[in-house]
Amino acid sequence: MSRDNEKSTSQIQDLPVPDFSMVIASAVHDMKNSLGMLLSTLEDLRQEQQSQLGDNPRMNTLQYEAERVHSDLVQLLGIYRLGEHKLSAHSDEHYVADFLSEQVARHEPLLKGYGIEYSIETSAETTGYFDEELVAGIIASTLNNAIRYTSTRIALKAREEDGWLVISIEDDGAGYPAHMKNAGDALIKAPDFRTGSTSLGLYFATAIARLHENCGRHGDIRIRNGGSLGGGVFEIWLP
Structure with missing residues (x-):
């Protein structure tokens, strides 16, 4: 190795080592913002x-x-911020x-497409x-999932039950598979990216729901099949 190469290597080694998780989080934040601008441009277009x-089905797929x-x-x-x-x-x-009208408005072009x-x-x-921003994140993810699996209809509902606010998203698709309905808390676990199924959406939704606390009660989510449309039913229970 030449002296110049040795000097360059030494200079690199003297650089502070970045926190890799922080680097990833920063990159994810930038990509999220860029995609938000892309989605806004797609809607305008x-x-x-x-x-x-x-x-055009390709426009629907893109969005x-x-x-x-x-x-x-x-x-x-x-999830990074939770950790x-x-x-x-x-x-x-x-x-x-x-609140629900605002969430649907963002997906309305895709629903019509x-x-x-709905x-x-x-x-x-x-x-x-x-927390409007956190719950909106759950609604956006669940709505997008419902758009993928529904046949023709989606219903957003809200009711008060025994001191809980229950927000539900229902569709008329085939519903949740048996292994998801029967898994219970075993499905709501930290994502394992070594497997093909991370359950990232359910983990995120559960974590966000449980951040909401009132009089010792914490929020949660529930999934089932049936409801008024006969398909999947996703519920957020907030105290």
Whole structure:
């Protein structure tokens, strides 16, 4: 090795070693923001070029996949913050009907593109205390999942039950497979990226729900089949 190479190697070794998890988190944050801008541009493009694009299935696929990756990045960043004990729920009072309408509005072009009907079923007076940004992340991920597996309809509902606010997303697809319904808490575990099924979405949703606490009760999620549409039912229970 030449003296120049030895000098260069020495200079590199003198550099501080970055925290790799912090580097990944920073990259994920930047990618999430870039995808958010891409999704906004896709929505504008769809509106501006409606006569040319129409219901082009490739446009639907592009927007769906971008939404899916965006949700995955939001979840990964949230899980990193959970691991660093930097994520907490800051709850405020919200009108649930308005909140759900805002979440659907973001997915409306995609719903129309796939010809999926949707409804929001809750009282205009129903309110709840929750972290709007965190719960919106759960709704976005679940809605995107429902768009993939439903046949023709999706329903967003909210009700009050025994002091809980229950927000549900139902579809008329084939429903959750038996191994998911029967797994219970075994399914809600830290993701294992060495296997093909990480359950990242369910882990993230459960973690976010449980950050919400009131009078010793913590939020949770439940999944089942049936409901008014006969397909999958995803519920968020918030105290």
